[in-house]
Amino acid sequence: MPIVPIAEKARDSMAVHGSAGAPGEEISYVDDGLYDSLHAFLRRARTRSEGPNLDDQELRNVEKFIYFEAALLDDRRYRDWLELFSDAFVYWLPSTRDPQDPRHEVAINFDDRRRLLDRITLMETGVQVAQLPASRTARAVTNVMAWRDDDGFVGVRSNILISEYRLGRITTYAGRQDHRLEFRDGRFRTQFKIISLINSEEPQGNTTFIL
């Protein structure tokens, strides 16, 4: 499985979802079907009893993908990072210790493409006070395990440690990540990304950089 981090058709998904169109024309693809499959993935990720089943080469490719994602975020290349996602994706940071159905829980972040583009646009204005100066981050992604599920998707569990530096202070965010990857057109794409911080239910500081 070759990794093609930046798709040649890079702008396609953006155009499909209207971000290149007139303001206000984007439509959210989040519906009950997507919620259901996100919820099912969460439950699956939390209850796996069998060991990881990808072979070494497949796992290596998954690791490259996950590490590359971390690098793009550390480099604040958010538009490039967005291209690692499926057309219809969800980026979710639950605010509960034991997250359940996201329809019924307020999250630290619950972003579809439209909302994530709002947050990225906010940073791109250059006048967002909470990112003046911008956060600098170094992420360590470790303990990567991956499963190929019956539905053909790959579930990846990893640990993440984000050190964020801003205004003379280093803040640490620690947690686990669960990715659901689809393999399409020769590369992985993230359909769901769930970051569960070890202190997810606690009041958080300035999380305007993207975890």
Added chain:
Amino acid sequence: MQVPLNRPESSPKHGKYDHLVRPDGMIHRLLFTDPEIFREEMNKIFGGTWVFLLHEAEIPNPHDFKVVTVGLRSTVVTRAPDGKITAFLNRCTHRGSPVCLQEQGNAPRFTCPYHAWTFSCTGEMLSASFPDGYGPSFDRAAHNLGRFPKVESYRGFVFGCLNPDEVPLIDWMGPAREILDWSIDKDGLACERPDEVRVIKGTQMMYRGNWKHQNDNNTDGYHTPFLHKATNIMNQRRHGSGKWLSHVKDNTSMICQYLGNGHKLGDHRAELRSSWEQARPVPGRESEAATLRKAVGEEAAKDYLELTGRAGINLILYPNLFIMGNGAFAVFEPVSVNETKVRYYTILPAHVPEQVNRLRVRSEEDFNNVGSRDDSDIMERVQHALETIPEMEWLDLTRGMNRQTVSPNGVITSNKTDDTAIRGAYSHWLTLMNREPRTAVR
């Protein structure tokens, strides 16, 4: 007309803190930086008057409990089988251990983890372990947990007060009650029985700054176009014009009001045409709305959708409750002189279609992700400046003194961008801090 608003409402002639809150609208930096003043606030404000504890729906069942913080005091709020709500301080009468280590749950009794003294859910002492060591004259009732002398619920919102001499809740609320009623009635949140609504946890934030910054900021209608410039630019680029709040000018029919007893209101209803139309789009907006329209019809759906998003009020019940309407409220939790937690909650009525509540959940995440962090960041920077620059002592809260008006009921009204409401809250701060409340547990 000019009103000498900052004269203490009912303080002694020379109150202890008169010199820090001036009648000309200037307040001193020490209010935000002095640990001794913070300690006094925890006793005289959070111990001296009514404080919001929780919403009844957070403890709907008999023996439900939740631990909250009153000032800095860990406090257990319980519901008895007869429905009565009790608040007691989370400290064993024996040797001071917390009797409850869980944050929330259901328990008919509380057994102290240290020596197993056991108490009922209303705080009565039931038993001391190995009682022979205390002899037959041991007076259990003298060892009841420290219970709040006053606990009252107003339509689901539960307040407690450690000062037995404070006025009844309804008098304390004063004109603020009408605004709360408006919100509850509009929202269909009338909570005659606690199972008519659910309350879920929303965004939880912390910032390194004094608790009063947040209290001030939530009725500061002046900063919106400036501090939130990035949000307004993003709104425009991403969603076109007309999204809330893109359009604040000084020439506005929106107002702020000082309602007495520290309570205040930023009232934006005059220019909020539609909560739904002016909302930034949340994930699932289109599909939830389509399902709703299909289920209840276009007309009814239109009304239901107005129950999501911003409601047009920022109501503060001083010192710690912030009500935004459409189900959203927040509690301010001081941690130290320069650290504060802000806990948001969302009320979900049982009688509305599920789509309304799902949209409320996604709406709660909205501004906290694309705006509120600018507020907390600037509050941290203000805190730092106030702590490190002693040469400049005063903060200016004079805006609007030249144009505010007073109603017969004492409510002071001015332009949305004015400091009138904030100034009022500091006059009440002075009243509370200059008096010596009797705090007592029963």
